[in-house]
Amino acid sequence: MDLVNHLNDRLLFAIPKKGRLHQACVDLLTGSDIQFHRHNRLDIALVKNFPLALIFLPAADIPTFVGEGRVDLGITGQDQVAEHESVAPPTETTGVTEILNLQFGKCKLQVQVPEHGEIQTPEQLIGKNIVTSFTNLSEKYFKDLEVKSKGEANGAANQTKIKFVGGSVEAACALGVADGIVDLVESGETMRAAGLKAIATVVESSAVLISSKRPSNPKLVSIITQRIKGVITAQKYVLCTYNVERKNLVQASAITPGKRAPTINSLEEDGWVAVSAMVERNKIANVMDELTEVGATDILVTKLENSRTT
Numbered sequence: 044m045d046l047v048n049h050l051n052d053r054l055l056f057a058i059p060k061k062g063r064l065h066q067a068c069v070d071l072l073t074g075s076d077i078q079f080h081r082h083n084r085l086d087i088a089l090v091k092n093f094p095l096a097l098i099f100l101p102a103a104d105i106p107t108f109v110g111e112g113r114v115d116l117g118i119t120g121q122d123q124v125a126e127h128e129s130v131a132p133p134t135e136t137t138g139v140t141e142i143l144n145l146q147f148g149k150c151k152l153q154v155q156v157p158e159h160g161e162i163q164t165p166e167q168l169i170g171k172n173i174v175t176s177f178t179n180l181s182e183k184y185f186k187d188l189e190v191k192s193k194g195e196a197n198g199a200a201n202q203t204k205i206k207f208v209g210g211s212v213e214a215a216c217a218l219g220v221a222d223g224i225v226d227l228v229e230s231g232e233t234m235r236a237a238g239l240k241a242i243a244t245v246v247e248s249s250a251v252l253i254s255s256k257r258p259s260n261p262k263l264v265s266i267i268t269q270r271i272k273g274v275i276t277a278q279k280y281v282l283c284t285y286n287v288e289r290k291n292l293v294q295a296s297a298i299t300p301g302k303r304a305p306t307i308n309s310l311e312e313d314g315w316v317a318v319s320a321m322v323e324r325n326k327i328a329n330v331m332d333e334l335t336e337v338g339a340t341d342i343l344v345t346k347l348e349n350s351r352t353t
């Protein structure tokens with residue numbers, strides 16, 4: 044099938060084709076019931092149940108395609124958006140709008156140097172060699188540092204040299220190509236394994252849903268956004284239900300205030316109520332401990348499959 048000729052009248056949605064964000068994006072689409080079949084090695088997939096086509100692109104290129112309005116929606120990292128915007132500042136009609144923080148792909152773009160070397164501060168890297176995949180953000184970061192430390196670091200000789208490499212940035216110091224690097228850090232494992240330490244943060248990042256300034260079908264953008272938001276919320280929260288004596292309800296409700304308010308039902312047993320409330324998944328263990336302390340019993344936690352909340 045000639046897929047390209049099937050793209051007219053479809054909203055185009057860019058998804059990272061590989062790397063750290065790819066699988067999480069595919070899971071998000073599946074959870075949102077956006078049905079597609081990607082043929083082997085094809086970078087375009089038509090969506091069966093919406094006038095939508097998925098375009099699989101490198102995460103780094105997505106802000107360019109969406110920013111120029113060629114593609115309507117995209118998922119990429121805030122780091123990639125910032126890298127793009129530092130050479131192509133948004134205008135009224137170009138650039139991207141961040142619609143939703145997707146709460147995955149969290150990492151920091153950090154300045155790193157050899158752990159046991161002489162360099163302890165980013166200022167000491169002024170005039171030296173930096174290797175990175177984020178050349179625009181790094182240029183800007185070191186230009187700002189150069190301006191701030193003008194007194195000590197003056198003139199072209201002291202201009203920091205920024206070199207691009209596409210991957211395995213962490214090897215650059217050991218190979219003698221760089222005095223420092225600017226690279227992403229999540230757990231810090233890659234950095235530590237390469238004998239490096241972080242001395243400054245350039246930007247913090249998370250995966251985001253972005254749109255062009257004038258998407259071709261704003262109504263569909265809104266539907267897709269709501270669906271994705273439902274999945275993200277369902278992943279962030281669990282449903283906690285428990286029984287508690289009415290006299291302890293005020294304390295228990297303060298522990299589980301819910302998103303709007305907890306739901307409270309009377310029990311057949313006099314003086315007791317059943318409570319259900321959404322609780323942030325990463326807080327649930329503490330919440331259960333606290334509920335037990337105020338006398339709650341039969342505490343059950345249920346995973347949410349999907350949601351529509353405000």
Ligand SMILES: Nc1ncnc2c1ncn2[C@@H]1O[C@H](COP(=O)(O)OP(=O)(O)OP(=O)(O)O)[C@@H](O)[C@H]1O
Binds near residue numbers: 101120148229
């Ligand atoms: N270790 C990490 N933890 C969390 N998010 C990350 C991590 N590394 C990268 N990311 C996010 O994923 C985005 C894409 O990075 P990644 O290195 O996976 O891309 P890629 O270069 O397209 O893939 P590959 O590394 O396979 O060539 C980054 O811009 C960042 O937002």
Ligand SMILES: O=P(O)(O)OC[C@H]1O[C@H](OP(=O)(O)OP(=O)(O)O)[C@H](O)[C@@H]1O
Binds near residue numbers: 062230
């Ligand atoms: O702090 P950590 O949890 O170790 O993650 C950081 C590493 O993850 C990313 O690279 P990735 O493994 O995606 O491969 P790449 O170097 O080819 O981009 C990033 O560029 C770091 O190297």
